[in-house]
Structures are given as structure tokens and as C-alpha cells.
Amino acid sequence: MKKQQGALLTSIKIDRSARKKIGVQLYMGLRDIILTGGLMAGDRLPATRTLAKEIQVSRTTVIDAIDRLVAEGLLESRVGAGTYVSEILENQRPVTPNVDTAQFTETRPRLAHNLTHATETYAPRSWLPHTTGAFVTALPALDAFPMAHWARLSARHLRGSRDDIMGYGQPKGLLQLRNAIATHLNASRGIRCHSEQIFITAGAQQAFSLIGSVLLNAGDQVWYENPGAAGARNAFLSRGAQMVPINVDKDGLIVSQGVQKSPHFRLAFVTPSHQQPLGHVMSLARRLELLDAANTAQAMIVEDDYDGDFYFGGQPHPPLKSIDTQSRVIYVGTFSKTLFPSLRLGFMLVPDGLIDTFDHLFASWISTAPTSVQSIVADFMDEGHFATHIRMMRRLYSARYDAMIDASKHMPDSFTLGETKSGFHTMGYLNKNADEQNLVRAAGENGVIVAPLNRYCLTPIAQKGLVLGFGSSTPEQINAGMKTLAKLVRHKI
Missing domain, CATH: 3.90.1150.10 (Aspartate Aminotransferase, domain 1)
Structure with a gap:
């Protein structure tokens, strides 16, 4: 089958009610695109028949407009090869004048109050690593990833049904993946859960943002580990939350300090399995104390278990979620650490009482990770490669x-x-x-x-x-x- 080539020029609009002839409108539209840099020197125009069909004019009209531009030197025809933007134009294109941005200062759109406030206190994330080496943080051992298994699963998925590969997918995430995650959390992390509690997200960062949108109003107080992870902090700040820094010792977040500073907190964020960045493991006594404080304040807890699967010091402490008897903990996990970051794949496990709320949210407007990625990860888990x-x-x-x-x-x-x-x-x-x-x-x-x-x-x-x-x-x-x-x-x- 012959390939259709050349730039898409559907931005050219023809006004059939205008006094100006259609051929002139087409000529001026093409000329403006060329002179303003929409087409660069050497770019190929579509065939006259293709362009006529796309703009819905006669082919004769297209040929006349192109011939005129060729005569002016803006286009050049190459026998048997098509029509191209002239190479001579490269050094002769009119320079777009510099615009003094100061004159637009007063007309800038007004930003949301929450965002304006948040940007002043955001933790910088521009330092996220892109290359491996000593002593880069947040990057797993990419050199040890089983790429051969991954490639095989990817190829198999792409040979499947086009509906499965190319459709919108299930709003809260692929059921196969949610089942696989629930099985893993039950067996490996000791968390009793079912697939309906699990929502697939485009990374842990999206999970934190969604949790904030559901639970936080402007001014609500959030207990936050100090020092602590930057990503979730930024997500909560964007919701207008008031961050309450709570110090950390060898047993984890100092709950008594939190109660003293902010007894009516709305949310607490913790990394109990491997405190970010100090590395402490929250003691069982401190975990129970935190759960009790949340129950007293009718608050929720976000548990970020970003690398808890990689415990190598004997028997790990159970996740906070596994001992949550009052449905106070939302558990967030990520495949950025267990597999690799570019997947942009995470999940959250919510209490039964919040399932309907998040179901409605995901069904209404949330876009989760690509279905193809979810399917490959699900197969990776089901076939035992993940374990x-x-x-x-x-x-x-x-x-x-x-x-x-x-x-x-x-x-x-x-x-x-x-x-x-x-x-x-x-x-x-x-x-x-x-x-x-x-x-x-x-x-x-x-x-x-x-x-x-x-x-x-x-x-x-x-x-x-x-x-x-x-x-x-x-x-x-x-x-x-x-x-x-x-x-x-x-x-x-």
C-alpha cells in the first residue's frame, strides 16, 4: 500500500462565504504557515490530491496555489519526489520580533489560591535521578532487572485482542493486576484485603494527590515526618493543607509531639517500614500509638510503603495497614522501586468505607496508567517473576x-x-x-x-x-x- 506522506495542514481554514477567492485563501494560508515557521526548510508538503481532500477544495485549486508559491521561491518541486519548502528560506525567514513580556504582566491569568501558596513551599523534585551510580537515591538496580522475561511478556500482550490493547480499560485499573496486588499483599505483607479496595494509579504521586482531593480541605492540618518524603508533601500542599512537621526518632514519628502540636489533625503521613530518609523502622508500640491518636481525632493515616518489599534484616515488621482494626490507614505502594521508575505505576489500598467514593472519582474523570503496562505487570506477577x-x-x-x-x-x-x-x-x-x-x-x-x-x-x-x-x-x-x-x-x- 502506498504511504501518504507530507505535513498535516488541516489548520488552514477556508471561508466559503468570504469575498476572497478560495484559491487566494489557500495560497495565503500556506504562505503564512511557511513564513511563520510552521513548515521548516526541507519539509515535504502532502500530495496535491491528499491536500485537496483534507481541506475539501478541488485539486486544481491546490495546484494553482502551490505553483504560485513555487514561482515565489517559497516551495520547490522535485520531479518524482514531491513538493518541499525551499532550502533557500532557511536563512531568509523573517525574524519574529522579541516581545517585551512586561507589557503582559497585568493580564496574566489569576492562579488558584491553593496553588499560589503551595508553590512557595514546594519541596524541589528536579533532583530526581536519571542516571545510575554512587550514591544516587530512589533508583533500583536497573542492571539486574530481568529484561528478557519482560520483553517476552510485552510481545505476547501486543499479539492479543485489539480491544484489550487499545481500549480505555477499566476505570480503577485492570482487574487482573488488582487481583495480583491483593494476592501479593496478603501473602508477602500480611495485609488482608480484596481487589475492590485497590485502585491503580499513575505512580504513588498521583495516589497522594487523589487522597488529598478526597480527604483535605484548605487549612486542614497534616502531620508530616520531619525530615520526610517530598512528593506527598507537595501533593497535600496543593490542596491547601497546613503541614505540621513532627520530628522522627529511632522508633519513628513522635506521636506525642504530634498530639501536642495538632490534636485535631485531619491526616498523618508516615513511612513506617523504612523511614524516608532516615531509614528507621517504626516500632510496634509507636504504630499502635499512632493508630490510637488517629482514632481519637477521627483522622486518616497515609502509609507510604515505597520499598518495604526489600527487607533484608530478618523478619520485617508488619505494615501499619496490617494491624489497622479501625479502617484508618490508606496504604500506598509503587512499582517504581520494585520494578523501575519509568512505568509510572502505583496503587492505593483504601478502607471499605472509601471504596464507593474512589470508585466514583475514578469513573468520573481519573485516568490511570496505560492498560498495556498494567497487563504486562499483572502477567509478570502471576507467572512468579515478580516474587x-x-x-x-x-x-x-x-x-x-x-x-x-x-x-x-x-x-x-x-x-x-x-x-x-x-x-x-x-x-x-x-x-x-x-x-x-x-x-x-x-x-x-x-x-x-x-x-x-x-x-x-x-x-x-x-x-x-x-x-x-x-x-x-x-x-x-x-x-x-x-x-x-x-x-x-x-x-x-
Whole structure:
């Protein structure tokens, strides 16, 4: 079958009621597109028959307009090849004058109050990693992902029914994937749940935003770990929430401080399985205390279990959701850490009392992740590849953490490597006189990527430190990175 080629020019509008002839309108429309950069030098125009059909004019009218532009030198015809925008035009196109944006200051659209307020307090997310290496955070071991299995499942899916591949899909997410997630949470994380409680989202960030839209009004108080994860914080700020920073100790969020600061809180956000970024595991006593505080205040808790599957320190503590007897916890998970970030795939597990609300929300206007991605992940889980991958990653991250412990021998006494039993990042604690920002900058200039602890803080804390990822770093990179950091810390950069 012969391929139709050439630019789409359907922006040209013909007014048949105008006094100006149709041929002139077409000529001027094409000329404007060329001169304003809509078509660049060397771009091909569609065939005259195709253009006539698209604009709904006669082919003779199209030929006359193109011949006129060829005569003016704006187009050139190539025998047997078609009509192209003239190469001569490249250096002769009229320059668009610079516009003084100041004159438009008074006419800028008025922004929503919540957004205007939120942008002033957003935590920056521009530092999310794009390349692997020491000591990049938030990136799993991409080099160990079973790409061959993934490619096979992808190819099989694309050979399936076009309705399944190309349709809109189920509003709250593919049932097969929701069943697979429910099975995994029951078996691996000890959470008793069913597929109707699970909603598939385009990453954990969308889940946090949706939770905020359902539960928060402007001015509502949210307990937030300090230091804590940036993404959910930004989502709640966008809803006009008042963030209440609650300090964290070795047992997790200090609930008594939260009760003292904000007894009538509406929402609490926690990372109990592996506190972000300090790495502590919330104790059972503290978990029960948090559940009791939420029940007293009639508040909800968002549990972000972003890397809880990667516990390598013996028997893990159960998720907060698994001991929630009052339906106070919304559990959020992500495949960005268990598989890879570009999937943009997450999920939330909501209490039965909120299913109807979220069902209505998803059926009304929420777009979730592509059906094809959901289907491939569902097959990946159902065929056992996911469980195998999790087991392998636990061993790998444990080995890479051991390599970090071994490499820390290069560090001076003013540096203390934090302990972790889960995930793929840990803390490097510095003395109180250290300059985090300069150290981060100097490390970056030497090819080592680290994040300062203060980046995660709502309000300043006394502790200084660096967040060190080891998931995407080989033992050799970890050792070399520690040597580089050691030199910088010794020189008090």
C-alpha cells in the first residue's frame, strides 16, 4: 500500500462565504504557515490530491496555489519526489520580533489560591535521578532487572485482542493486576484485603494527590515526618493543607509531639517500614500509638510503603495497614522501586468505607496508567517473576549495603554510616559544623551524587547528613565513591 506522506495542514481554514477567492485563501494560508515557521526548510508538503481532500477544495485549486508559491521561491518541486519548502528560506525567514513580556504582566491569568501558596513551599523534585551510580537515591538496580522475561511478556500482550490493547480499560485499573496486588499483599505483607479496595494509579504521586482531593480541605492540618518524603508533601500542599512537621526518632514519628502540636489533625503521613530518609523502622508500640491518636481525632493515616518489599534484616515488621482494626490507614505502594521508575505505576489500598467514593472519582474523570503496562505487570506477577525478582533484589541490596559498610572504613571519624535493614538507601551522618550544601556540590563535581538531609526537612533540624543510595551502584562504584567523599569530608568542604 502506498504511504501518504507530507505535513498535516488541516489548520488552514477556508471561508466559503468570504469575498476572497478560495484559491487566494489557500495560497495565503500556506504562505503564512511557511513564513511563520510552521513548515521548516526541507519539509515535504502532502500530495496535491491528499491536500485537496483534507481541506475539501478541488485539486486544481491546490495546484494553482502551490505553483504560485513555487514561482515565489517559497516551495520547490522535485520531479518524482514531491513538493518541499525551499532550502533557500532557511536563512531568509523573517525574524519574529522579541516581545517585551512586561507589557503582559497585568493580564496574566489569576492562579488558584491553593496553588499560589503551595508553590512557595514546594519541596524541589528536579533532583530526581536519571542516571545510575554512587550514591544516587530512589533508583533500583536497573542492571539486574530481568529484561528478557519482560520483553517476552510485552510481545505476547501486543499479539492479543485489539480491544484489550487499545481500549480505555477499566476505570480503577485492570482487574487482573488488582487481583495480583491483593494476592501479593496478603501473602508477602500480611495485609488482608480484596481487589475492590485497590485502585491503580499513575505512580504513588498521583495516589497522594487523589487522597488529598478526597480527604483535605484548605487549612486542614497534616502531620508530616520531619525530615520526610517530598512528593506527598507537595501533593497535600496543593490542596491547601497546613503541614505540621513532627520530628522522627529511632522508633519513628513522635506521636506525642504530634498530639501536642495538632490534636485535631485531619491526616498523618508516615513511612513506617523504612523511614524516608532516615531509614528507621517504626516500632510496634509507636504504630499502635499512632493508630490510637488517629482514632481519637477521627483522622486518616497515609502509609507510604515505597520499598518495604526489600527487607533484608530478618523478619520485617508488619505494615501499619496490617494491624489497622479501625479502617484508618490508606496504604500506598509503587512499582517504581520494585520494578523501575519509568512505568509510572502505583496503587492505593483504601478502607471499605472509601471504596464507593474512589470508585466514583475514578469513573468520573481519573485516568490511570496505560492498560498495556498494567497487563504486562499483572502477567509478570502471576507467572512468579515478580516474587523471584524481589528475592533476588533483597540479596543484591544486602550485598551492596555490606559493600557500603566495608567502604565506610575510608571515612574519617566525623562521618557515621547509618544502619538500615531495608530498601536501597541509608544515611551518612556528619558533625554539626559540616556544610551540607558545599559538600553536595563538591561531590557532584567529582562525579558522586548525594542528597543533603536538609532537603527533606519542613523545618530545620540540628542533625547534618547525606542521604546515600546504594541500589543502583556496583560495589566498585560504592568503594570509589566513599574514597571521594572521604577526601572531601576530611578537607571540610
